[in-house]
Amino acid sequence: MIAQKSHKGLSYRKKKELKGWIFVSLFLLGFLVYYLPVLIDAVRYSFSDLDVTGKQLLVTFVGGEHYHYAFMVHPDFLKTLVTSIGQLGGEIGAILIFSLFLATVLNQKMPGRAFFRMIFFIPVVMATGVVEKYEVSNILMEQMENTAEMGSTAASGALFDAEAFLATMGIIDPNIVEMLSSLSEGIYGIVQKSGVQLIIFLAGLQSISPSIYEVAKIEGASGWEIFWKITFPMLMPMIFVNTMYTIIDSFTRSSNAVVELITEIGFQNSNLEASTAMSLVYSLVVLAVLGIVAGVFTMINRRQGVER
Amino acid sequence: MNGNQTITSAGAKRKPLLSGRKAEMLRSPTFWGGIGWKIFRFVLLLGLTYMILLPFFSKIASAFMSQSDLYDSMVKFIPRNPTLENILFVFDYVNYPEGFLNSLWFSTACALLGVLSACLTGYGLAAFKFRGRGILFALVVLTMVIPPQTIQISSFIKFKYFDILGIIQLLTGSPLALNNSPLPMILLALTGFGIKNGLYIFIMRQFFTTLPAELSEAAEVDGASTARTFFQIILPTARPLGMTIFLLAFSWQWLDIYYAATFYPQFNFLATSVGKIANSMTDSFGQLYDHSAKQSMIINTNLLLIILPLMVLYLVAQKQFIQGVERSGIVG
Numbered sequence: 001m002i003a004q005k006s007h008k009g010l011s012y013r014k015k016k017e018l019k020g021w022i023f024v025s026l027f028l029l030g031f032l033v034y035y036l037p038v039l040i041d042a043v044r045y046s047f048s049d050l051d052v053t054g055k056q057l058l059v060t061f062v063g064g065e066h067y068h069y070a071f072m073v074h075p076d077f078l079k080t081l082v083t084s085i086g087q088l089g090g091e092i093g094a095i096l097i098f099s100l101f102l103a104t105v106l107n108q109k110m111p112g113r114a115f116f117r118m119i120f121f122i123p124v125v126m127a128t129g130v131v132e133k134y135e136v137s138n139i140l141m142e143q144m145e146n147t148a149e150m151g152s153t154a155a156s157g158a159l160f161d162a163e164a165f166l167a168t169m170g171i172i173d174p175n176i177v178e179m180l181s182s183l184s185e186g187i188y189g190i191v192q193k194s195g196v197q198l199i200i201f202l203a204g205l206q207s208i209s210p211s212i213y214e215v216a217k218i219e220g221a222s223g224w225e226i227f228w229k230i231t232f233p234m235l236m237p238m239i240f241v242n243t244m245y246t247i248i249d250s251f252t253r254s255s256n257a258v259v260e261l262i263t264e265i266g267f268q269n270s271n272l273e274a275s276t277a278m279s280l281v282y283s284l285v286v287l288a289v290l291g292i293v294a295g296v297f298t299m300i301n302r303r304q305g306v307e308r
Numbered sequence: 309m310n311g312n313q314t315i316t317s318a319g320a321k322r323k324p325l326l327s328g329r330k331a332e333m334l335r336s337p338t339f340w341g342g343i344g345w346k347i348f349r350f351v352l353l354l355g356l357t358y359m360i361l362l363p364f365f366s367k368i369a370s371a372f373m374s375q376s377d378l379y380d381s382m383v384k385f386i387p388r389n390p391t392l393e394n395i396l397f398v399f400d401y402v403n404y405p406e407g408f409l410n411s412l413w414f415s416t417a418c419a420l421l422g423v424l425s426a427c428l429t430g431y432g433l434a435a436f437k438f439r440g441r442g443i444l445f446a447l448v449v450l451t452m453v454i455p456p457q458t459i460q461i462s463s464f465i466k467f468k469y470f471d472i473l474g475i476i477q478l479l480t481g482s483p484l485a486l487n488n489s490p491l492p493m494i495l496l497a498l499t500g501f502g503i504k505n506g507l508y509i510f511i512m513r514q515f516f517t518t519l520p521a522e523l524s525e526a527a528e529v530d531g532a533s534t535a536r537t538f539f540q541i542i543l544p545t546a547r548p549l550g551m552t553i554f555l556l557a558f559s560w561q562w563l564d565i566y567y568a569a570t571f572y573p574q575f576n577f578l579a580t581s582v583g584k585i586a587n588s589m590t591d592s593f594g595q596l597y598d599h600s601a602k603q604s605m606i607i608n609t610n611l612l613l614i615i616l617p618l619m620v621l622y623l624v625a626q627k628q629f630i631q632g633v634e635r636s637g638i639v640g
Contacts, residue, residue, distance in 0.1 A: 016436055019534050023432025024444055026425050027509070030499025031447055033472060034463075039454070041462035050465070055482050057469045102356075105349055112353075118626050119357045125555065125622055126615060129563030130579040131363075134586070134607055191359050252455040254566055259457050267569070272461045279458040286455060 046277035066277035076261060077278055081285065084257045091190070092246045099194040099242070103201035104231070117202075124195030132192075132255050193249070197242045204238035205231070233304070240297050244290060251286045258282055364619075367612040370605045371395055394609040402581035404613060411562055411578040412617075414490060419557035421497040422505050423550055429500050430512025431542060435524060445513070452506035456566070464570050467492040492571040503560050503567060508553050515549050516542070552632030555625055559618050578614045585610055 010018070021028075044059070046066055051058035070077050106117055208231065216226050252259065262282065266275030374391040398404070433445050469483040470476070476484055486492055496502045500509055519542070527537040543550070565579050573580070586607055622629070 017438035020432050020436025020438040020441065023436065023538075024429050026498065027429040027432075027448070027500045028444070030496070030501045031451075034466065034496070034499065035451060035459075035501055038459045038462045038466050041466065042459050045462055045465070052465060052468065055485075057465060057483075105353065108349070110346070110349065112350075114630075116353050116357065117630055119360055121626070121630065122360055122622065125559040125618060126563070128560055130565045130582050131563055131611060131615060133565065134582055134611060188359055188362075191356060248453060248455075252457065259455070262457055263460075266461055276458075276461050279455065279460070283454050283458045287453065290453060 042276050042280060045273055046280050048273060050272055052272070066274045067281070069274050070278045070281060074265075074274070074278075080257050080261050081282070085285070085289070088247075088250045088256075091186070091193075092243070092250055094186070094190050095194050095197060095246050095250075096239070096242060098190050099197035100201050100235070100239070102194065103198050103205055104227070106198070107202060107205040120198055121195060123192045124199065127192040127195065129254070132253065193246075196249070197246060200238050200242050200245070201235065204235050208234050236301070236304075240294075243293055243297070247290055247293060248286070251282075251289070364612075364615075367608045367615075370608040371612050373605060394605060395613070398585070398606060398610045398613060401585060402578070402610065402613075403576060404578075407576045407578040407581055408617070410576055414493070414577070415558050415561040417490075418493055418497040418502055418561045419554050421494065422500070422502050422508055422557045423554050425498055425500040426505065426508035426512045426553060427543060427546060427550065429509045430514075431516050431538060433509075433513045434516030434519075435521075435542075448500075448506050448509050448513075451501065452504075452510065460566075460570055463492075467571060487571055488574055490572060490575075493567060503557070503564055505557075508557065511549070511553065512546065515546060519545060548628060548632035550632075551625070551628050555621070555629050558621070562618055563614070582607060582610050582614070 047061060047063060049060045049062050051060075102120065106113065106120065212230055212234075213226060216230055221229065250256065254260070254263070259282075262275050262279045265271050265278065369387060371394050372390045372392070373387040374389040374393065429448070433441060433448070464487065467486040470486045471483040493502060497505065500506070523541060523545075524537050527541050528534075532540070563579050565577075565583060568575070568577050568580050569583075586603065
């Protein structure tokens with residue numbers, strides 16, 4: 001009551017507005033004091049030389065030198081950028097299709113559903129950070145996947161590497177062998193990266209009212225028709241969110257080739273400025289990709305709207 | 309994957325053996341929509357389960373392996389000469405108890421603050437109409453979209469020479485060096501800029517928009533202040549989702565090496581110990597042992613010790629985690 005008196009001058013609407021600002025104030029503070037300055041600094045540093053050894057930071061403006069280095073001098077940056085975008089395109093599609101399929105399966109009633117859900121959410125919790133980083137170079141696991149990789153280095157000569165064996169015998173085109181083995185590795189990676197998407201699709205599937213399906217069944221629609229005419233359109237918002245999330249996640253995870261290169265240049269080669277320039281270029285690429293994808297989705301939505 | 313093929317081929321082989329009605333039943337679409345699909349589904353899920361659990365099996369196996377098992381071609385999962393050598397070595401080398409406690413308090417603090425700021429910001433964006441709300445929400449999305457690597461170096465510099473509008477410089481003569489302290493991550497989590505905090509705010513905001521306005525209005529009519537309404541009425545409804553986000557935030561912080569390396573490299577976190585062990589092993593044994601099986605064995609053991617507490621936490625909290633996911637407003 002006392003609090004209300006002190007605000008007497010403000011209208012109800014104004015008060016509500018003020019309360020809204022109070023709730024978001026922590027975020028706003030962080031944005032104004034930390035995020036925005038840091039973002040501006042990133043642009044500034046990419047055009048400068050830095051000295052971070054002393055008590056005071058020294059910044060000298062040098063123009064577009066670091067961008068020149070990134071594109072013209074550095075041997076791998078441009079190549080890595082282009083190849084990784086191509087690779088990610090395929091991977092992102094695979095993750096989306098896989099997680100949608102798995103979500104529809106896990107949404108069905110069956111024995112052991114709770115158990116399977118528990119298992120499939122494990123990667124959400126586990127497959128990041130240090131685990132993800134060191135899993136990539138995990139020799140022992142490879143060894144367990146395809147027997148006897150170690151044979152070539154160890155004493156026992158009787159063992160052989162199946163992949164190399166098939167290739168040298170000329171039974172199968174080495175390209176196909178390589179493709180098959182990368183595919184099996186790929187499936188593993190896709191399962192590990194589909195956790196959050198699976199959650200979002202599952203939540204979406206559960207929000208579709210069962211009565212819609214009942215009506216469709218009574219009208220005689222097949223499972224195939226039901227999926228494409230009901231489930232798929234109803235999931236469109238989730239597909240959009242998931243596509244965006246998958247793009248962001250794939251482009252920014254620390255095992256991404258470009259990210260690894262940028263981190264390496266920044267912290268191992270201590271070329272902070274070039275690293276910043278490269279990561280700015282990279283962010284612009286990511287933003288452009290997201291923009292294009294968002295544009296495509298709005299176009300599809302609009303076209304669907306016209307059809308209806 | 310091979311399992312699927314054997315199932316289908318077994319089904320095809322059995323076909324001619326069956327006569328009359330049974331064969332008809334097999335050919336009917338309801339069979340493949342029924343039992344056939346069920347078997348396929350079960351085998352598929354089992355196969356994928358194996359795939360997800362394989363890293364854990366391999367880690368457990370390598371933790372108990374002795375060096376002779378490494379070169380024994382017969383040993384795949386079950387070591388012939390099981391030993392505690394690896395575990396004891398890692399336990400000692402990384403000072404596990406210290407690292408565990410460090411990671412525990414730090415991850416708990418960051419996750420709690422992250423959830424709190426996500427609830428506050430999410431509720432502010434969802435429940436109140438004010439000018440600039442749309443822009444603020446766009447800014448939240450922006451922080452999710454910009455790769456953290458872009459601002460890694462300027463963040464590092466920001467906290468090495470920390471200052472707000474030059475005030476600290478005025479008072480003490482030089483900016484504060486906050487790097488190599490827990491403060492940067494704590495401050496970032498508190499304001500909603502920690503690991504993936506944008507995502508938490510986004511999810512929370514989506515959830516709060518699904519709450520009916522009558523809920524807070526009724527409390528207000530009854531004379532509750534906004535703060536009281538928020539803490540006693542609104543927050544309890546968000547508890548399942550809040551738990552889920554806490555679990556995510558805790559795990560991601562627990563496994564983080566990226567932010568730790570930027571802001572607090574000298575601190576003994578469990579996750580960063582892997583990098584140290586990997587580097588020191590290559591240093592002391594030279595290039596020969598880089599990527600060798602022995603190194604891989606030690607790293608696997610270390611990873612196992614890192615994820616073991618998370619596994620326990622997940623097993624304890626998984627029911628709530630999945631419920632939170634299912635009831636969440638992620639869907640919007």
